[in-house]
Amino acid sequence: MNHRLLSTFMLAASLGFLAGCQSVDDRIKQKPDVFAKLDAATQDKIKQGIVDLGYTQDMVYLALGKPDEKRQAVRTEGTSVVWIYNTYYDRYDGTNMVGYYRRIYYDPYLRSYRVFYNPAYIETYRPEKEERIRVTFRDGKATVIEQSKD
Numbered sequence: 001m002n003h004r005l006l007s008t009f010m011l012a013a014s015l016g017f018l019a020g021c022q023s024v025d026d027r028i029k030q031k032p033d034v035f036a037k038l039d040a041a042t043q044d045k046i047k048q049g050i051v052d053l054g055y056t057q058d059m060v061y062l063a064l065g066k067p068d069e070k071r072q073a074v075r076t077e078g079t080s081v082v083w084i085y086n087t088y089y090d091r092y093d094g095t096n097m098v099g100y101y102r103r104i105y106y107d108p109y110l111r112s113y114r115v116f117y118n119p120a121y122i123e124t125y126r127p128e129k130e131e132r133i134r135v136t137f138r139d140g141k142a143t144v145i146e147q148s149k150d
Helices: 002-021 024-030 032-036 040-047 057-064
Strands: 069-075 078-107 112-138 141-147
Touching: 024 032, 024 040, 024 057, 032 057, 040 057, 057 078, 057 112
Parallel strands: none
Antiparallel strands: 069 078, 078 112, 112 141
Protein backbone atom coordinates (compact mmCIF):
# COMPACT_ATOMS: atom_id res chain seq x y z
CA MET A 1 0.00 0.00 0.00
CA ASN A 2 2.79 2.43 0.88
CA HIS A 3 4.59 1.63 -2.39
CA ARG A 4 1.47 2.52 -4.38
CA LEU A 5 1.04 5.75 -2.42
CA LEU A 6 4.68 6.66 -3.01
CA SER A 7 4.34 5.88 -6.73
CA THR A 8 1.22 8.03 -6.97
CA PHE A 9 2.96 10.88 -5.17
CA MET A 10 6.01 10.63 -7.43
CA LEU A 11 3.84 10.65 -10.55
CA ALA A 12 1.91 13.68 -9.30
CA ALA A 13 5.12 15.48 -8.38
CA SER A 14 6.70 14.75 -11.74
CA LEU A 15 3.62 15.88 -13.62
CA GLY A 16 3.57 19.02 -11.49
CA PHE A 17 7.23 19.58 -12.29
CA LEU A 18 6.63 19.07 -16.00
CA ALA A 19 3.58 21.31 -15.94
CA GLY A 20 5.61 24.02 -14.24
CA CYS A 21 8.25 23.93 -16.98
CA GLN A 22 6.00 24.11 -20.01
CA SER A 23 2.34 23.33 -20.45
CA VAL A 24 0.60 21.59 -23.32
CA ASP A 25 -1.02 24.91 -24.25
CA ASP A 26 2.41 26.54 -24.54
CA ARG A 27 3.61 23.78 -26.84
CA ILE A 28 0.44 24.03 -28.94
CA LYS A 29 1.11 27.75 -29.35
CA GLN A 30 4.60 26.88 -30.61
CA LYS A 31 3.22 24.49 -33.28
CA PRO A 32 -0.36 25.58 -34.00
CA ASP A 33 -0.35 24.27 -37.58
CA VAL A 34 0.51 20.71 -36.45
CA PHE A 35 -2.22 20.74 -33.80
CA ALA A 36 -4.85 22.24 -36.15
CA LYS A 37 -4.40 19.41 -38.70
CA LEU A 38 -5.33 16.73 -36.13
CA ASP A 39 -8.82 15.33 -35.60
CA ALA A 40 -10.71 16.20 -32.38
CA ALA A 41 -10.08 12.84 -30.67
CA THR A 42 -6.32 13.08 -31.22
CA GLN A 43 -6.31 16.71 -30.06
CA ASP A 44 -8.07 15.63 -26.87
CA LYS A 45 -5.49 12.88 -26.24
CA ILE A 46 -2.63 15.31 -26.75
CA LYS A 47 -4.18 17.82 -24.34
CA GLN A 48 -4.30 15.02 -21.73
CA GLY A 49 -0.65 14.10 -22.33
CA ILE A 50 -1.45 10.75 -23.93
CA VAL A 51 0.63 9.39 -26.81
CA ASP A 52 -0.30 6.56 -29.16
CA LEU A 53 1.36 4.44 -31.82
CA GLY A 54 1.66 6.20 -35.17
CA TYR A 55 2.13 9.66 -33.65
CA THR A 56 4.78 11.82 -35.27
CA GLN A 57 7.61 13.41 -33.32
CA ASP A 58 5.75 16.73 -33.39
CA MET A 59 2.62 15.11 -31.92
CA VAL A 60 4.61 13.43 -29.13
CA TYR A 61 6.34 16.74 -28.43
CA LEU A 62 2.96 18.45 -28.11
CA ALA A 63 1.72 15.79 -25.66
CA LEU A 64 4.83 15.22 -23.52
CA GLY A 65 7.23 18.07 -24.24
CA LYS A 66 10.94 17.95 -24.89
CA PRO A 67 12.48 14.58 -24.01
CA ASP A 68 15.16 14.31 -21.32
CA GLU A 69 17.28 12.10 -23.57
CA LYS A 70 17.40 11.30 -27.27
CA ARG A 71 19.10 8.16 -28.55
CA GLN A 72 19.61 6.62 -31.95
CA ALA A 73 19.48 2.86 -32.46
CA VAL A 74 20.92 1.29 -35.59
CA ARG A 75 19.67 -2.23 -36.34
CA THR A 76 19.54 -4.48 -39.37
CA GLU A 77 15.90 -3.40 -39.89
CA GLY A 78 16.93 0.26 -40.03
CA THR A 79 17.58 3.28 -37.86
CA SER A 80 15.24 4.37 -35.09
CA VAL A 81 15.19 7.34 -32.75
CA VAL A 82 14.32 6.89 -29.07
CA TRP A 83 12.96 9.67 -26.84
CA ILE A 84 13.24 9.09 -23.11
CA TYR A 85 11.26 10.98 -20.46
CA ASN A 86 12.47 10.74 -16.85
CA THR A 87 11.08 11.53 -13.43
CA TYR A 88 13.39 13.28 -10.98
CA TYR A 89 12.85 13.20 -7.22
CA ASP A 90 14.69 13.17 -3.89
CA ARG A 91 14.72 9.86 -2.04
CA TYR A 92 14.76 10.00 1.75
CA ASP A 93 18.02 8.46 2.93
CA GLY A 94 17.51 8.66 6.70
CA THR A 95 18.99 10.76 9.47
CA ASN A 96 22.70 11.21 9.93
CA MET A 97 24.65 12.64 12.82
CA VAL A 98 26.57 15.70 11.63
CA GLY A 99 28.31 16.69 14.86
CA TYR A 100 27.47 18.26 18.18
CA TYR A 101 26.02 21.51 19.33
CA ARG A 102 26.99 23.08 22.61
CA ARG A 103 24.50 24.08 25.26
CA ILE A 104 25.57 26.26 28.18
CA TYR A 105 23.43 26.86 31.22
CA TYR A 106 23.85 28.17 34.72
CA ASP A 107 23.64 25.55 37.50
CA PRO A 108 22.33 27.32 40.64
CA TYR A 109 23.32 24.40 42.87
CA LEU A 110 27.00 24.52 41.87
CA ARG A 111 26.86 28.27 41.22
CA SER A 112 28.70 27.91 37.96
CA TYR A 113 28.08 27.48 34.27
CA ARG A 114 27.92 23.99 32.80
CA VAL A 115 28.47 22.88 29.23
CA PHE A 116 26.65 20.01 27.57
CA TYR A 117 27.27 18.66 24.11
CA ASN A 118 24.26 17.21 22.35
CA PRO A 119 24.41 15.34 19.05
CA ALA A 120 23.06 17.18 16.00
CA TYR A 121 21.18 15.25 13.32
CA ILE A 122 20.08 16.14 9.82
CA GLU A 123 17.69 14.41 7.43
CA THR A 124 19.44 13.45 4.21
CA TYR A 125 18.03 12.99 0.73
CA ARG A 126 19.55 11.49 -2.40
CA PRO A 127 18.60 12.68 -5.89
CA GLU A 128 17.07 9.91 -8.00
CA LYS A 129 16.19 9.59 -11.67
CA GLU A 130 13.65 7.10 -12.92
CA GLU A 131 12.66 6.46 -16.51
CA ARG A 132 8.97 7.23 -16.98
CA ILE A 133 8.29 6.71 -20.68
CA ARG A 134 10.29 5.74 -23.75
CA VAL A 135 9.02 6.37 -27.29
CA THR A 136 10.72 4.77 -30.29
CA PHE A 137 10.27 6.36 -33.72
CA ARG A 138 10.86 4.66 -37.03
CA ASP A 139 10.36 6.54 -40.29
CA GLY A 140 9.07 9.51 -38.27
CA LYS A 141 6.26 7.58 -36.54
CA ALA A 142 6.01 6.16 -33.01
CA THR A 143 6.37 2.39 -33.29
CA VAL A 144 7.04 1.44 -29.65
CA ILE A 145 5.86 3.08 -26.43
CA GLU A 146 7.36 1.71 -23.22
CA GLN A 147 6.01 2.94 -19.92
CA SER A 148 6.85 1.97 -16.36
CA LYS A 149 4.07 0.02 -14.70
CA ASP A 150 3.87 -0.06 -10.91
